[in-house]
Amino acid sequence: MTLNLGVIGTGAIGQDHIRRCSHALVGSRVVAVNDINQDQAARVVQQQGIEAEVYADGHRLVESPTVDAVLVTSWGPSHEEFVLAAIAAGKPVFCEKPLAVTAEGCRRIVDAEIAHGKRLVQVGFMRPYDQGYRALKEVIRSGRIGAPLMLHCAHRNPSVGENYTTDMAITDTLIHELDVLRWLLDDDYVSTQVIFPRKASGALAHLKDPQIVLLETAKGTRIDVEIFVNCQYGYDIQCEVVGDSGIAKLPEPSAVLLRHEASLSQAILTDWKQRFIDAYDVELQAFIDGVRAGRLTGPSSWDGYAAAVAADACVVAQRSGAIVPIEMPERPGFYAH
Numbered sequence: 251m252t253l254n255l256g257v258i259g260t261g262a263i264g265q266d267h268i269r270r271c272s273h274a275l276v277g278s279r280v281v282a283v284n285d286i287n288q289d290q291a292a293r294v295v296q297q298q299g300i301e302a303e304v305y306a307d308g309h310r311l312v313e314s315p316t317v318d319a320v321l322v323t324s325w326g327p328s329h330e331e332f333v334l335a336a337i338a339a340g341k342p343v344f345c346e347k348p349l350a351v352t353a354e355g356c357r358r359i360v361d362a363e364i365a366h367g368k369r370l371v372q373v374g375f376m377r378p379y380d381q382g383y384r385a386l387k388e389v390i391r392s393g394r395i396g397a398p399l400m401l402h403c404a405h406r407n408p409s410v411g412e413n414y415t416t417d418m419a420i421t422d423t424l425i426h427e428l429d430v431l432r433w434l435l436d437d438d439y440v441s442t443q444v445i446f447p448r449k450a451s452g453a454l455a456h457l458k459d460p461q462i463v464l465l466e467t468a469k470g471t472r473i474d475v476e477i478f479v480n481c482q483y484g485y486d487i488q489c490e491v492v493g494d495s496g497i498a499k500l501p502e503p504s505a506v507l508l509r510h511e512a513s514l515s516q517a518i519l520t521d522w523k524q525r526f527i528d529a530y531d532v533e534l535q536a537f538i539d540g541v542r543a544g545r546l547t548g549p550s551s552w553d554g555y556a557a558a559v560a561a562d563a564c565v566v567a568q569r570s571g572a573i574v575p576i577e578m579p580e581r582p583g584f585y586a587h
């Protein structure tokens with residue numbers, strides 16, 4: 251059975267996911283699209299050569315009997331209402347991050363899904379589908395480096411637009427680390443502190459950049475994440491796990507090692523879209539396969555909620571400079587691994 255998808259939001263990532271689900275992945279087709287800008291939605295349907303109906307209203311799309319499952323790729327503040335609508339209609343929904351813009355909003359989704367009685371939501375955290383992170387998790391799981399004691403991580407972008415604000419370093423950038431490091435360590439955060447080094451020359455007046463986020467987990471692992479969004483040289487994601495008896499490092503994306511003009515070099519990516527391009531394919535294929543098999547396994551509403559709770563505490567820590575506790579309610583049995 252081919253899974254008929256409805257996509258809400260036909261901007262950058264929406265178009266990319268429509269292309270994936272229509273032309274690259276197996277077992278799905280896009281039969282309905284909606285965007286606040288209807289002309290753009292119609293243009294996307296034409297450009298991608300798909301036979302999809304353009305809906306004037308995202309809620310009508312969710313209710314449509316031709317739609318089996320929904321992708322929410324509109325802007326963040328609209329996610330909650332569409333995910334709740336999909337749950338009310340009993341339809342599986344893949345929601346780009348953030349699941350909702352507040353932890354309370356994520357909790358409403360968690361509660362609605364539990365009340366429905368079956369998992370319907372997968373959140374668009376793609377890093378757990380990245381081959382490098384999966385290999386790193388396997389090394390930790392195997393016990394070869396012993397218990398993880400410390401993690402040194404970095405999230406660097408060459409530059410950001412003028413609308414990027416200091417708290418977006420947490421809510422837009424660190425949010426990916428907040429999700430993937432919980433998953434990597436199978437642990438939860440208990441506290442955070444944010445410190446600001448000397449300001450980068452490329453950062454606009456309103457932006458504090460770089461930042462260092464310090465996290466402590468329930469098992470006592472200490473994590474430092476450098477966020478540097480005007481680093482100039484490339485899009486660079488680093489993660490080094492220092493264990494009891496060894497160190498494991500996230501592999502670099504594959505690139506040719508060049509010996510030329512008396513130097514040895516390797517290109518670094520500059521576009522974030524390229525860094526996890528395969529992981530996006532794998533995460534959406536997992537959603538399609540999970541829906542068809544009646545069992546979703548990817549990042550859950552609970553993971554979306556946990557990332558939001560931690561992000562809220564990090565934003566408080568940015569403003570206060572203090573060590574801020576992260577109070578994570580107990581994971582409901584519904585979301586047991």
Ligand code: NAP
Pocket residue numbers: 258259260261262263264284285286287290308323324325326328346347348374375376
């Ligand atoms: P974008 O290019 O601005 O696209 C969002 C689209 O949604 C726009 O066309 C927007 O229309 C439309 N929209 C806004 N409100 C809507 C509503 N109520 N109903 C229907 N359509 C609506 O943004 P994007 O870069 O694609 O990002 C979309 C989401 O994906 C964001 O939450 C972002 O954080 C997430 N994202 C995740 C990743 C990842 O790595 N997982 C990467 C990129 C983006 P207007 O432009 O007319 O407002």
